[in-house]
Amino acid sequence: GRRRIAPARPPRHKGTAVKRSLTGHVVTRWYRAPELILLQTNYSCAVDMWSVGCILAELLQIIEGADLSRRGPVCQGTSCFPMSPSHSRRSSNDKRDQLNIIFDLIGTPSTEETNCIADEDLRQYVQCFRVRSCTNFRERFSMATEEGLDALRRMLQFSPSNRLTVGEAIEHALLKTIRNPELESELPAPLDLDFETLPDLNFRVMRRFITSEIQKYH
Template identity: 40%
Template sequence: MKRKGLNQNQFADWEVGTDYECIKILGQGSYGAVCSALHKPSGKKMAIKRMDGVFEDDIDCKRILREINLLRKLQHPYVIKVFDVLEPSNKETFDCIYVVLELAESDLKKVIKSAIHLSIKHIQTLVYNLLCAVKYLHSSNVLHRDLKPANVLVNEDCTVKICDFGLARSISGVENTSLLVNGRRQRLLKKDETTSGESGDDVVIFGAEQAKIKPAESIDQQLDSQMNELKLEEQKREMSEETKRKEMQKKLLRTKDHRKNMKRELTGHVVTRWYRAPEIILLEKDYGPAIDMWSIGCIFAELLGMMKESAPTYLDRKPLFPGKSCFPLSPDKSVKEERKGFPFSKNDQLAVIFDVIGTPKEEDKCFVTDAKALEYLDAFPRKPRAEMQIMYPGAGEDAIDLLNRILVFNPYFRLSVDEALAHPFFKKVRKTEREVTAEKDIQIEFEKEQLDKKKLRQLILQEIQQYQLIKRDQEQA
């Protein structure tokens, strides 16, 4: 029997089999759509993510493959759970994937845009749960790399579910990098001291001069490959509006509902920069877990902005760093001002960041390895750090102290996830039994391979088969 008020025609071409009944579209984008659904055998409500045009673009296809691979291996209550990846009717020609996920009530982006206000207890719980999830990820040597409010699902009890692992990376086997950027050794060093790594593979020189990091050749090659992919992703994200519109029209011609969403989705492509760490903006190769901590700091600030003392109405809320361009990956092409030979815009992402955290001092730049990047940093006018307590008057001393310790320009000195969890701000909500670590490192076996469409199809089918085996085992248990 059809549910009252349901437009079943919108699901006419959804090939989800007889076990699922699609109920309501929850969101749409360039990737496809997500709907709520009923799993008939169990009576449970779930979400089904339909991804269209899987093999149209190799980079997008690899992101999909990476996500379903990682989510099969990541098992934590605060990481979105995949129940199934449905088998395609034609394994040779399929171009659409259906991923069955647990259903959450909302996400932080929607919550921030709603009219509700949060108390400090709500914020403590949300951020603490988010940190527990990230602790698990980092302990498995996985970086999310795209944490933002839309990628943090949330339920009424303030439990969270991190989702969208398409940009995530495993840094297993790249330990030099993760140790360097996590900052544990560097915090012990004083200005102008010199140290060499125990293995002799890296040398870090501190002081007024830049850090000179010499990772092993294999590590360098891996990170070069990752950075090249990041550049390609950024170039795709930052295409001209006209080009993006044409591409979106090709992908979204299926329904009128898709076309209505086009304008909204075009703006969504550039939101990620608001949560991007300085080391990524400066194209540093040797980045690590600290990039996720920066993103958490940005999310934390937006949640503090949901307190009534911070913003009287939801219309007064805004992200902490709403940059409109990001030199050098996506510069403002209309900028006319130059400083020391570099284009300068007040809306550039780093300029917006420095308006809040102040311009970095010489010792803050020790992680920067590129001479041109150092020259670029010198071009910014000197600014002091803003008073966070004035920006978020209801937050309290502990909240402001934690925010200031996370939003630090130099990743060496940024709080790690363990240090953040131990901060007094979480004293009333902390439950150490939730701070679990992964039993083993998680690796993505195909990450270093050159993958063509034939190989990508083969690997996706292998992932689908893995999910079918897991499903079969659970049904028999």
């Protein structure tokens, strides 16, 4: 069947007229990118590619012949410091903390990646975690193709700048046999969501504006 992936976070428009910090408390915990967990407010569309990588990992676990007893979300933390921390222990020592679960999968970031974190306190926090290497994806996702594993590795990168972009993902060899460029289309212009700044915005008004925006393209 055909599946569509919508952002697991509130939509943001690309307008430049409004300058403001973006909230960090977005995206369902299990699909939340490291930069969101670390409360970096200047995040980009790379957080969506992380989420897509998490979904791809789930799909690679249910390929015919795979061990279905291990299927499910690959970053299934039960707490997420500092948004929803465990009250029983320090997050860097909590095996079920979301960032710890992520590091179990992709390994702890390199010194180069850590140095790209602008905030010194955040850098020191990341360095508190036990150093470990990336999981062997070939063993973890034993029935996946090399193209599938390559896409997964490149989506689940700690550094946003190292992840596949949407354009690169579409061009990836993983989609070569199922992609049909003739059926693809792009928005002629970025979404116009300027109504977000209205002082009297409420649910009913917002719904009307969103419906109107959708009708422009469907």
